Every structure is written in C-alpha cells, then in structure tokens.
Amino acid sequence: MASDSAAPPPLLSDDCHTGVPSRYFDQAVESRTRLHSNRTLPPSIPRQQQVPILPPDVTRETFTTAISELQNLLGNGNVEVNDKPLVDGWYMEHPNTHDAFHLVDQEDLVSSAIVYPGSTEEVSIILKWANQHLIPIYPISMGRNLGYGGAAPRLRGSVVVDLGRRMNKVLNIDGDAATCLVEPGVSYFKLYEEVQKTGLPLWIDTPDLSGGSVLGNCIDRGVIMGADCGWGKGYTPYGDHWANHCGMEVVLPNGEVLRTGMGALPGRDDADNPTWQAFQHAYGPSVDGIFSQSNFGIVTKMGMWLMPATEHQSYCISFPKDDDFEQIVEIIRPLALQRILGNIPQLRNVIQEIATTAKPRSHWFKEKGVMPRELIREIAKTLPCGDCAWVFYGTVYGPEETRNRQLEIIKKEFAKIPGSVFKLPQDLPDDHYIHSRVKINSGTPELKELDWLNWLPNAGHTFFAPITPTKGKDANIVYDIVTRLHHKWGFDCFPTWCVAGREMHFIANVIYDRGDPDAKRRVNGMMHEMIQTCAKEGYGEYRTHLLYQDVVAKTYGYGNQVLMRFNEMLKDTIDPNGILAPGRNGIWPKRLRGRGFELLGGDFEAPKAGSD
Numbered sequence: 001m002a003s004d005s006a007a008p009p010p011l012l013s014d015d016c017h018t019g020v021p022s023r024y025f026d027q028a029v030e031s032r033t034r035l036h037s038n039r040t041l042p043p044s045i046p047r048q049q050q051v052p053i054l055p056p057d058v059t060r061e062t063f064t065t066a067i068s069e070l071q072n073l074l075g076n077g078n079v080e081v082n083d084k085p086l087v088d089g090w091y092m093e094h095p096n097t098h099d100a101f102h103l104v105d106q107e108d109l110v111s112s113a114i115v116y117p118g119s120t121e122e123v124s125i126i127l128k129w130a131n132q133h134l135i136p137i138y139p140i141s142m143g144r145n146l147g148y149g150g151a152a153p154r155l156r157g158s159v160v161v162d163l164g165r166r167m168n169k170v171l172n173i174d175g176d177a178a179t180c181l182v183e184p185g186v187s188y189f190k191l192y193e194e195v196q197k198t199g200l201p202l203w204i205d206t207p208d209l210s211g212g213s214v215l216g217n218c219i220d221r222g223v224i225m226g227a228d229c230g231w232g233k234g235y236t237p238y239g240d241h242w243a244n245h246c247g248m249e250v251v252l253p254n255g256e257v258l259r260t261g262m263g264a265l266p267g268r269d270d271a272d273n274p275t276w277q278a279f280q281h282a283y284g285p286s287v288d289g290i291f292s293q294s295n296f297g298i299v300t301k302m303g304m305w306l307m308p309a310t311e312h313q314s315y316c317i318s319f320p321k322d323d324d325f326e327q328i329v330e331i332i333r334p335l336a337l338q339r340i341l342g343n344i345p346q347l348r349n350v351i352q353e354i355a356t357t358a359k360p361r362s363h364w365f366k367e368k369g370v371m372p373r374e375l376i377r378e379i380a381k382t383l384p385c386g387d388c389a390w391v392f393y394g395t396v397y398g399p400e401e402t403r404n405r406q407l408e409i410i411k412k413e414f415a416k417i418p419g420s421v422f423k424l425p426q427d428l429p430d431d432h433y434i435h436s437r438v439k440i441n442s443g444t445p446e447l448k449e450l451d452w453l454n455w456l457p458n459a460g461h462t463f464f465a466p467i468t469p470t471k472g473k474d475a476n477i478v479y480d481i482v483t484r485l486h487h488k489w490g491f492d493c494f495p496t497w498c499v500a501g502r503e504m505h506f507i508a509n510v511i512y513d514r515g516d517p518d519a520k521r522r523v524n525g526m527m528h529e530m531i532q533t534c535a536k537e538g539y540g541e542y543r544t545h546l547l548y549q550d551v552v553a554k555t556y557g558y559g560n561q562v563l564m565r566f567n568e569m570l571k572d573t574i575d576p577n578g579i580l581a582p583g584r585n586g587i588w589p590k591r592l593r594g595r596g597f598e599l600l601g602g603d604f605e606a607p608k609a610g611s612d
Ligand code: ADP
Pocket: 139, 140, 141, 142, 143, 144, 145, 146, 150, 151, 163, 184, 211, 212, 213, 214, 215, 216, 217, 219, 220, 228, 230, 297, 298, 299, 300, 581, 584
C-alpha cells in the first residue's frame, strides 16, 4: 500500500479501495509532487530491531506457528508478516504497517503482521484464532487515521486486521429513505462516486479529506480534518457522523456476530430488517455507543443517513483583532442554537490563511522558533482576506428566500464587531481556500487540506482536540493555554474551532518535522502539558493520538476513575482473554493491565521560551 514510487497514484476505478477517483487524479499528482519536494528524509530506512516485532507474552516459535495457521485458514496471500522496511508514503498511498506520522521512533508503533479478512465470517475466524493463541489484534478500516496513530496498533506487535482491502462495498443505497449501508473499506471518495452513479439527489457528508473510511471515521467519532488527515467530521448539516449512523453489525471478541438497532430483529425470511437503517434506538439498552472509541467489537457493516441535496451558499467573515475572539463566540452561540448557521461552521485563525496557500513556512520565514504575530500580520496584508485575526467559514442551505433571510441575520449579528468583513466565494480569487469549503460544505470530496503538510519538511501532524462550551470565556481559557504552550515548546499554533451548537471542538493542528527527533520530543512534551493543563480547568479531549490515550482517559477521572473501572469491567467480561485492541482509548484488559504498557509519563524537558 505505502508507496514511494513515481508511479501514478492508485485509482478507485482500478479496484483499489484506497485509491483516488479519476476526477481527482491531477490534484493528487500535484499534491504528492509538492509534498515530496519538501522531503529530506529517505523513503525508508533499514529496520533496526529484530523483525517482526512480537506482541508481549508471545514467543517467536508460537508466533510463527500461529501465523501459518492463520494463513491456512484465510489463504496465504491474506496474511502478511510485517518484516520489510517501513515506508511512510503519503496520504493517498499510506502504510498499514505503522504510524506514518511517527511521533516516536518509526519502529515503536508497529504491528507484527497484517491480515485481510474477506467477510464477517472471516473476521469471526480471526477473533477465534486470536483467542486460541492469545495474540492481540487491532482492527482498522482504512488506516488513514493520520495524526491519531494512522494504521498502528496501540500495543506494538499486535496483528492488524485490515478490513478495508477485501471488505469495501457499498452494500445498499436506499434513495427513498436516503440511507446507505457500507463495509469498512468504503472511503468518502467511493461513497460519493457510488451515490453519483445512482443519479439520486443525495449528498454524502465528507471530512476535510475524503480518503478516510466512512465507517472508521464514524466509529472513532471523528470530527475534523484529520488528519484523519483523518481529519474526521463533516461540515454539512449531517456533519456529526456518529449522530447520523444507523445500525451496525459487530463481531464480538468471542467471534459471535451482533447487530445493533432494528438489525437485531430479523426481517421476513431472515432478510435484513427493513428499518435497520431508519431507526437508531430499537428496543432495550442502546449499545451502539460502547462500540465507538472502544475495544469491545469489530464493526463490519454500518448504516449512515444521506442528506437530500439542497441549494447552498457559502461565505466567510473576517475579523480584525485577536481580541475579537470572545465576542465572535458569543455571537455564534445563539445563531447556532437557533440553527441559523446551517452547518458545522469553522472559525479559523489567520495563520491558516497563510498555511492554505500551500507554500512552505520557509517561503515566509527562515528563522527557527514561532512565527511572530507581526510577521503574520504583514503576510496576511498580501492575501485576499487581508490583515485580520480570525476568519469564519459558514454555509446556509435551502431555497433562496430561506438562505437570504439567514444571511441577513448572520451579517447583521457579526457586523456588531467593528471592522468585520463579509465575503462570498465570488469575491475571492479562484485559488482561495473558500472554494474548497464550498465543496466540502455541500458534500463533495476534496484533497485541498493536504496543503497543510507543506508547512515543514517531512511534515507530520497530530491534533490537540479539547471540547469547550460555545461560550467566549471558556473558549478563551483553552485558547490561551494552547497558544502559551505552543510558544513555550516552540511550535506555530494553528487553531480551528468547529462549532456544533452548545459545544465547540477546538482543533490545534500541531505540525512537526518527522526527521527532527528534538521536534518530536517537544511535541510529546507539549501534548502532555496541554492535556494536563486543560484538564485542570475542566476541558477534555474528544479524541487523541495512540500515545496520549492513557493520559487522556485518566483525566476523565470523576468518582475515583469510575468510568474507567466500568469500561474495564465491560472489557474483562466481553473480552476475557484481552485480545482485541488492548489499550485502545486507555482500556486495558486484565491480562495486560498495570504491567507497564500504559503510557502515563510526561518526561520531556521543555526548551527555553520560543526556541526551536
Ligand atoms: P480512517 O482511515 O477513516 O481514519 P481508520 O480505519 O484508521 O479510519 O480507523 C480509525 C480508528 O477506528 C482505528 O484506529 C481503529 O482503532 C478504529 N476502527 C476502525 N475501523 C474499525 C472497525 N471496523 N471496528 C472497530 N474499530 C475500528
């Protein structure tokens, strides 16, 4: 999968589930060329440690026997040992062997092998095999969770179950109910293409980058970019993916297959239930939630709601002063609560106007250390949005009269901030970021957000992603902590606020050079300090990189860690052998708990203020 060749990027139409639709081919080539031109690291370096890296408590002999058994069960070609040089690749040709955006040594977060099931039955077989040999496994759908650990397992040496390669069908699109049912390997690109083929007036909801798995993003409750390059959530009125999923098929750690929601009630002659994708709650306890951001089951099918296509109008509003921030948030809240803001809008710091030009930071600033605010101001003066501090990107939906009325109110409210400037896409040049927002905010896939990664050579990124109420004072506390600590640890700060209504997801995209061990050390130090400092004020992350999952889990410590103790009780009951994704989201099974696998330390020395 990961490739460093100059061969054309893989295409969806060549039956490559990770590929790009042909209509994005040129954009993909351009993006890759730009990224590679910033690279100073070799495509791969020889492995330093004995390969494959084994999971704990498993001898090389047991591993070899178990793997050949798995090859017999699933076919030789469907099990690969991870013993080749590691290639980071790039977004459209990402690895499934390790964390491509490594924040520790490249070989530290790696699997021992990768297995490719072709059906739910084969997933069950893998789980039974894992129980028999006490080999930990880690499911991925697409493995593009870049910024949060990519395709790497939390526990090194686990066997990665790559569901996407052979389970990547859109199983159903119901045009009347506006729903779909997908397998793990369906990307937003693919779902979009399949919906287009039906000719139905339906939208998908895609995150900033569209190569992620529809199911994987939803199960991880993704919210933005993502890096998932992952950048996870979407931005239409259906932007909360988890809220718009409906019905799942899950293989439990013992290999049994469970269906959630109405799917638990078989349809006539054992067909799928006719309301499986229509009603989320069904009967009895709602169990869907325990399969998201957890390690209680492997999801093999998921229903999602599609949005009936509608007219739309995107816009942006710039605000001149850094200190306008609190007032902007106070204006946003009532507009969001009244649903006058039609989608999940973004409030972005002006530095991102610079980053989305796709020019490297060195184009503007050759020094080490944080880019000075004065310089950002000078650069911004030369860009279409001008000398401003914040830019709000939104979209309204529906017939013209509705949109006009909403825009009238939005303009009037934000005009209370002196110096704010309202612009429509036609007021901005063709290569301005807003045109990418128009597409994303109307459910059309994109690759534009990759431009971030040109900021530094060999750039990787992770996200610091706390939640705050949509209130100026709370948001300001978090913003102050994050900017102060970026300054202390020597990183440019890229704040984006994604507004859901009563709360906002704050996403600070931390960009670092993967070839610079000191930068990686500082990212780790900064992440630990941001997590702890925000937690002291009562603000917690909604999602985090594998390396910080234990510490973030610990911050949710109300009642003497009762939530974690409850999760552990579930884990030990559902997965008594502790084979499924041990340690994911801080949930360790009894067999491995307290044996030193938890990553709780923050032993990273801070540099002097602002140094690099
Ligand atoms: P994406 O490529 O969309 O970012 P991934 O496949 O990387 O999504 O999945 C994100 C995370 O969600 C993974 O690291 C994994 O822990 C979890 N996950 C993904 N797919 C499944 C699944 N089918 N069942 C259970 N957990 C999953």
